[in-house]
Structure formats: structure tokens, C-alpha cells
Amino acid sequence: MAEDGAAPSALVVGGGFAGVAAAVALADQGVRVTLLERRRMLGGRASSFVDAATGLTQDACQHCTLGCCTQLASLLEALGVHRHIRYHDTIAFRDIRGRRWDLHGTRAPAPFHAARSFLAMPFLSANERAATARTLLSLLMRPQTASDYDTTLGSWLRSHGSPERAIEAFIGPVVASACNETVDDVALGFAHKVLRDGFLAARTAFHLGIADRPMGELLTAPVQTYLAARGGAAQTGCTLRRIGCTPAGAWAADTADGRRFVADRLILAVPFDQAARICAGMGDAGQDLAASWEGLRWSPIVGVHLWFDRPVECPPALALPGSASQWLFHKSSSFGRMPGEAAYLTAAVSADRRMADLPAPDVAALVADEAREALPGLQGARLCRFRVVKEHKATFAALPGAERLRPSRRTPLPGLYLAGDWTRTGWPSTMEGAVRSGAMAAAEALADLGLPRPAVPPDLAADWPARAAMRLGSLLARLPHLGSGRRSI
Numbered sequence: 001m002a003e004d005g006a007a008p009s010a011l012v013v014g015g016g017f018a019g020v021a022a023a024v025a026l027a028d029q030g031v032r033v034t035l036l037e038r039r040r041m042l043g044g045r046a047s048s049f050v051d052a053a054t055g056l057t058q059d060a061c062q063h064c065t066l067g068c069c070t071q072l073a074s075l076l077e078a079l080g081v082h083r084h085i086r087y088h089d090t091i092a093f094r095d096i097r098g099r100r101w102d103l104h105g106t107r108a109p110a111p112f113h114a115a116r117s118f119l120a121m122p123f124l125s126a127n128e129r130a131a132t133a134r135t136l137l138s139l140l141m142r143p144q145t146a147s148d149y150d151t152t153l154g155s156w157l158r159s160h161g162s163p164e165r166a167i168e169a170f171i172g173p174v175v176a177s178a179c180n181e182t183v184d185d186v187a188l189g190f191a192h193k194v195l196r197d198g199f200l201a202a203r204t205a206f207h208l209g210i211a212d213r214p215m216g217e218l219l220t221a222p223v224q225t226y227l228a229a230r231g232g233a234a235q236t237g238c239t240l241r242r243i244g245c246t247p248a249g250a251w252a253a254d255t256a257d258g259r260r261f262v263a264d265r266l267i268l269a270v271p272f273d274q275a276a277r278i279c280a281g282m283g284d285a286g287q288d289l290a291a292s293w294e295g296l297r298w299s300p301i302v303g304v305h306l307w308f309d310r311p312v313e314c315p316p317a318l319a320l321p322g323s324a325s326q327w328l329f330h331k332s333s334s335f336g337r338m339p340g341e342a343a344y345l346t347a348a349v350s351a352d353r354r355m356a357d358l359p360a361p362d363v364a365a366l367v368a369d370e371a372r373e374a375l376p377g378l379q380g381a382r383l384c385r386f387r388v389v390k391e392h393k394a395t396f397a398a399l400p401g402a403e404r405l406r407p408s409r410r411t412p413l414p415g416l417y418l419a420g421d422w423t424r425t426g427w428p429s430t431m432e433g434a435v436r437s438g439a440m441a442a443a444e445a446l447a448d449l450g451l452p453r454p455a456v457p458p459d460l461a462a463d464w465p466a467r468a469a470m471r472l473g474s475l476l477a478r479l480p481h482l483g484s485g486r487r488s489i
């Protein structure tokens with residue numbers, strides 16, 4: 001409680017998943033929260049826009065979650081919207097030669113849950129499948145080390161005998177979509193996290209969650225209602241200009257429309273370049289703080305929206321290894337058919353800087369051609385409309401060296417905390433990472449206010465064989481010189 005008996009207060013700047021998670025965690029403990037977001041809708045990079053042509057709300061780019069993203073699921077549950085995420089236990093793949101493969105699990109515990117579908121993978125020979133299984137097992141057993149963030153996944157895979165075709169057909173597409181870098185560029189540590197926690201450790205971890213409505217709609221009204229019911233508010237269309245300390249030791253935020261908000265604590269949950277700009281405006285201490293993450297870079301993602309003149313049979317998500325489109329999502333089926341809409345597909349093109357530089361009509365034509373090739377029902381279909389969304393600042397670049405630059409949520413400035421997918425969470429740039437960062441920043445603020453830290457939703461537990469493999473891996477890594485000449489895990 002503040003001295004006057006009023007509930008403590010906090011400002012959260014940025015209404016992406018990090019800011020929303022921080023605001024919800026603070027409000028749950030009785031803190032009066034004001035969330036400031038410059039856009040009209042919440043969700044940040046996972047947000048939506050109103051399409052002028054149809055008046056319908058559309059996602060800027062497809063966002064997916066996985067079964068292992070437990071804190072995101074828990075946040076959506078608290079907001080009463082988790083039921084809008086549909087989890088799919090089969091992921092369809094189709095390569096450029098037209099061969100189909102479904103990755104699906106069984107009831108067997110991980111890492112054996114996908115063994116049956118893995119053995120049926122048509123893209124690899126039996127020898128290649130065996131070599132890939134050995135590589136993935138090594139990855140599962142490998143304890144994470146700090147040096148994993150200084151080397152690339154590609155170099156590790158090749159030194160562990162992974163066949164090139166396994167990299168192209170399976171590991172590459174999965175890693176590109178989760179880490180937004182190619183196998184040859186991504187730091188091993190980020191990819192290891194995704195492959196282990198998302199595919200190898202638990203049976204349901206890879207289940208692909210797709211929202212049945214636009215993300216902006218999923219968040220905006222529920223968050224506003226949630227905060228208002230707890231004495232707070234989400235102010236959208238409100239751009240922060242500068243922050244600073246008041247003589248009384250509180251934090252003040254001045255907005256572009258001339259308003260000033262004052263609170264006991266401030267969580268800055270904006271992307272790293274915006275955070276650097278805002279911190280730089282605070283003088284030397286802020287500049288020193290921002291200098292700590294100087295060197296973080298962005299990687300682009302291109303979202304391609306295509307409306308064809310006829311309905312089409314297409315799984316909710318279709319991976320296209322070897323193609324420029326990478327993934328196709330069947331929005332008509334995820335959202336339910338929209339009025340006047342025959343087939344609405346989107347592609348999400350990750351880790352492809354060349355695609356991000358192509359003119360939009362060329363990108364749309366390329367992806368439409370690949371969609372026609374992949375989906376027999378689209379042969380001869382007319383592309384009625386397209387929209388290409390180039391997010392040049394989609395994710396922080398998960399390259400070697402990046403992890404060292406990610407700051408923790410606590411800053412040297414008392415009462416100021418950082419959140420965002422780019423802060424140190426143990427996760428790559430994802431909604432789950434953003435939610436975790438927000439929850440961790442809120443926990444620090446609550447501790448400083450003398451309030452209890454909220455309970456942390458548990459991670460998805462590893463299945464017993466995977467757990468045993470990981471324990472064995474840790475043990476082997478600790479035994480000095482065991483079997484000299486043995487390949488390191």
C-alpha cells in the first residue's frame with residue numbers, strides 16, 4: 001500500500017504480449033495498472049488490422065503457438081480466451097516434388113511419440129532417417145551451455161552427422177519458423193531450446209495452436225475488461241514520448257497527446273529499439289542502460305495474404321519445405337468462411353531477407369504459384385486479391401552473440417523494469433518469450449512493492465524417457481574424459 005493507503009500503482013508501456021502479461025500479473029496482486037499502447041489494438045507484433053477493402057479484422061501475419069508454450073496458454077486462460085486457440089496434433093508437410101508427410105504423435109511418451117510418423121517420412125532414405133534420429137537424440141541429451149549461443153545450429157548438426165536432406169526437409173523449416181533464422185545462421189542455443197522443448201521432450205509439446213479469430217480481437221477487449229475490473233485501465237492510441245522520475249521518486253510517463261501518467265513503478269515493454277530511444281531520453285543513466293543491448297538486430301518475416309476465387313481443401317497449416325512460401329495457413333477454415341470469401345490463405349515467410357526486399361506483387365505471385373502447385377484444388381484458380389505485409393522488425397535476430405546482449409528485467413534505475421521478447425527469458429523471440437518476460441518483470445516489481453510474487457504456471461513436464469535421456473546426457477557431460485575420442489553430446 002502507498003502511504004496514503006491507496007493501492008500501489010504501475011505503468012506498463014507497450015500492449016504486446018509482454019506488456020499484457022505484466023499488466024495482468026500486477027493487477028492480479030491488487031496493483032492499479034495503467035497500460036499505455038500506441039496502437040488502437042493490443043497484441044503488438046501479434047496484432048491485427050482492419051482491412052479497408054472488406055472492413056474485416058485481419059492478422060498482420062499468422063501467429064502460431066505450441067503445446068509447450070504454457071505461460072501464453074495460462075495468460076489466455078486468465079483472460080477467458082484460450083478456448084479460441086485450436087490445437088492440432090498433426091502437422092502436414094509437402095515437399096517440392098509433391099510428396100506428402102504428416103507429422104503426428106501417438107500416445108507413446110516422448111521422444112518416441114512421433115517415431116511411427118518419422119519412420120514413414122518419404123523425404124529421407126532409411127539411412128538418413130536413422131542418422132537424423134541419432135542427431136535428434138544427441139540434441140535431446142545435450143545439456144545447454146552458455147557457449148551454445150556462440151555457435152550455429154548448422155555447424156553442430158553437420159559435426160553430428162545430420163543428413164543435409166533432414167536439414168532441408170524437417171529441421172530447417174521447424175527452426176526457421178520458431179527462431180526466424182536459417183539453420184546456418186541461428187545460434188545453437190535458441191534452436192536447441194525449440195527442438196528439445198517443442199518436439200523432443202514431451203508428447204504434446206509440438207501440438208500447433210492456431211487462433212480461430214484475429215489476435216487483436218482476441219486480446220483487446222478482454223484485456224481492457226480485465227484491467228478495468230481490477231481498478232486499472234488499458235489506454236490504446238496512446239504513444240509514450242518520454243519517461244522520468246518525479247521529485248517524489250515515482251515514475252512519470254508523458255504521452256504524445258500531452259498527458260502525464262504517474263505511478264510507483266514502470267515497466268517498459270516496447271521493442272528494443274524503442275526502449276533504447278526512450279531510455280536515451282533519460283540522460284546518462286538511461287544511455288548507459290540502453291548501451292547494454294546495443295548490437296541486437298532485427299530479422300524480417302513476410303506475411304502474404306491471398307484470396308482465391310474458389311474454395312480449396314487445405315490443412316489448417318501446411319509446411320512446404322524447399323519452397324519460398326515455407327508455410328501456408330488456411331485462414332478460411334481456421335476463422336470459418338467469411339462472407340464472399342472462397343479461399344483465404346496466408347503464408348509466413350521467415351528468415352528470408354531476399355523475400356523481404358522483393359516488390360509485393362512479385363512476392364504474392366511467387367507464393368500464389370507455389371500454393372497452386374501444392375494444392376490441387378487451386379489449379380487454374382484466379383487470385384482475386386492479395387496483401388503482402390513486410391515486417392522488417394519481426395523478431396530479434398537469434399544469431400550467435402545475441403543472447404549475451406539480452407538484458408534482465410531489473411534495471412539499475414529503481415522502480416524501472418524491462419520486458420519484451422528481446423529481454424533474457426531463455427526463449428527465442430516468440431509470444432511465449434514475451435509473456436514470460438512480462439511476468440518476470442511484474443514479479444520483480446511486486447517484490448519491490450512488498451507484494452507476493454504470483455504463482456508461475458509449470459512448464460510442460462518432460463516424459464520419462466526424455467527425462468532419463470536428458471539426465472544421462474548431463475551425467476555423461478560431467479564425467480571427465482570418459483571414453484576419449486567419444487563424440488561430444
Ligand SMILES: Cc1cc2nc3c(=O)[nH]c(=O)nc-3n(C[C@H](O)[C@H](O)[C@H](O)COP(=O)(O)OP(=O)(O)OC[C@H]3O[C@@H](n4cnc5c(N)ncnc54)[C@H](O)[C@@H]3O)c2cc1C
Nearest residue numbers: 014016017018038044045061063064240420421430431434
Ligand atoms: C510477422 C510475424 C510473425 C510471427 N510469428 C510468430 C509465431 O507464429 N509465434 C510466436 O510465438 N511468435 C511469432 N512472432 C513473434 C511475436 O510476435 C513476438 O515475439 C511477440 O509478439 C513480441 O511481443 P512483445 O510484447 O515483446 O513486443 P511487441 O509485440 O512488439 O509489443 C510492443 C508494443 O509496444 C508498443 N509501443 C512501442 N512504442 C510505444 C510507445 N512509444 N508508446 C506506446 N506503445 C508503444 C507497440 O505498438 C507494441 O504494441 C512473429 C512476429 C512477427 C512480426
